[in-house]
Amino acid sequence: MKTLLFDFDKMGGRSDAALKDAIKLFTRAGAQVANSDVSTPMRTSGISYREITFTFSDSQKVILRVKQSGDIYQVLINGKPFPIKEQDDHPKAISEIVAALDAGRTGFQKKMAIAKVTLPPGIKTAVPTIEKKVLQQTESLKVAISAVEVEINTLKEREVGVSTEEVELTKKRDDLKIEISSVDNELLTKGDL
Numbered sequence: 001m002k003t004l005l006f007d008f009d010k011m012g013g014r015s016d017a018a019l020k021d022a023i024k025l026f027t028r029a030g031a032q033v034a035n036s037d038v039s040t041p042m043r044t045s046g047i048s049y050r051e052i053t054f055t056f057s058d059s060q061k062v063i064l065r066v067k068q069s070g071d072i073y074q075v076l077i078n079g080k081p082f083p084i085k086e087q088d089d090h091p092k093a094i095s096e097i098v099a100a101l102d103a104g105r106t107g108f109q110k111k112m113a114i115a116k117v118t119l120p121p122g123i124k125t126a127v128p129t130i131e132k133k134v135l136q137q138t139e140s141l142k143v144a145i146s147a148v149e150v151e152i153n154t155l156k157e158r159e160v161g162v163s164t165e166e167v168e169l170t171k172k173r174d175d176l177k178i179e180i181s182s183v184d185n186e187l188l189t190k191g192d193l
Helices: 017-029 090-103 105-114 127-190
Strands: 033-038 042-044 047-056 061-067 072-077
Touching: 017 033, 017 047, 017 090, 047 072, 072 090, 090 105
Parallel strands: none
Antiparallel strands: 033 047, 042 047, 047 061, 061 072
């Protein structure tokens, strides 16, 4: 028994009830449709068809190729052909597709995580110039730190030199005080004072 949703001639219009019904079926099956689009009629190998593209919330993409009779003749999941058993029963076909999306979700997300996005040639990023500036600042800070360390070492050497001079001067002062007191004692004993 055929349960077809799509009418080839009415597809792509603003009031495309079949597209809305398909989105409802995807949602009921557990796949949240983020975007949908219907192409203009195309022809390949004597078959006229339209492509209905569904983009889901997890970034997976399903393309249904619908013939003039309303049958789904080919399904592409993330760009790869996917054979369906129930091409004449669209609700069951959508359930099959959602099951395949669920089964391949982890692999798809791993591929998306690995894939590197290349920037178009017109877009330039500031990261290299910022990196150069940060490296220059780091080098200038290293030079400043080494200069401060040299100055600290010279001050420590002076301090060591000053402290030894201070010890010597203190010793001389104490010796002079002792000498002065001994001279005072002599004078007292002689009675000159």
